Amino acid sequence: MSDAQNLTELPAVARNVNLPCKKCGVDRFFVVVAHTTPTSAKVKCEVCGASKTFKLAKPESAAKKKKVGTGTKKVSKTRGPDPAQVWEELKTQIGTDALLPYSMKTQFKLANAINHPKFGIGFVTNASHDRVDVAFAEGTRALVHNRP
Ligand SMILES: [Zn+2]
Numbered sequence: 001m002s003d004a005q006n007l008t009e010l011p012a013v014a015r016n017v018n019l020p021c022k023k024c025g026v027d028r029f030f031v032v033v034a035h036t037t038p039t040s041a042k043v044k045c046e047v048c049g050a051s052k053t054f055k056l057a058k059p060e061s062a063a064k065k066k067k068v069g070t071g072t073k074k075v076s077k078t079r080g081p082d083p084a085q086v087w088e089e090l091k092t093q094i095g096t097d098a099l100l101p102y103s104m105k106t107q108f109k110l111a112n113a114i115n116h117p118k119f120g121i122g123f124v125t126n127a128s129h130d131r132v133d134v135a136f137a138e139g140t141r142a143l144v145h146n147r148p
Helices: 059-064 083-094
Strands: 016-020 027-037 040-045 051-055 099-101 113-116 120-127 131-136 139-144
Touching (some): 083 120, 083 131
Parallel strands (some): 099 113
Antiparallel strands (some): 040 051, 113 120, 120 131
8 A cells, every 4th residue: 555645756557546536535546557747647546437647746845844944034035046156067067168159040059158249158058959048147048049
């Protein structure tokens, strides 16, 4: 028997999870039919056959429950990593010896160092056919590239 709330990974296909069934009105064993994403699976009530999607509880939500010290007036805006810090790390990793001037006609690749006339030096963190995500000191920007 598995407690669905404490699972950190999806139960294997054909395994059971104990979940509340709306149709039955009680907790039922649901058999895992298929994994639909890395964190969710299609499950079917073994009694009434109702199917639903079982999602893993995100580990971050548990971490967020941690109480942040109360009573201090420090207001910290922590919205993910500091772009300047990310930029510094990329600069260390990738370097700026091979700076490519930015042009929307150029095709950039992952980890290219780019010199942008307006935003300065940036590093490619993601590249698709016609767009690149470039981490600049003040944040990541999506730029077009590979435009003939
Ligand atoms: Zn049911």
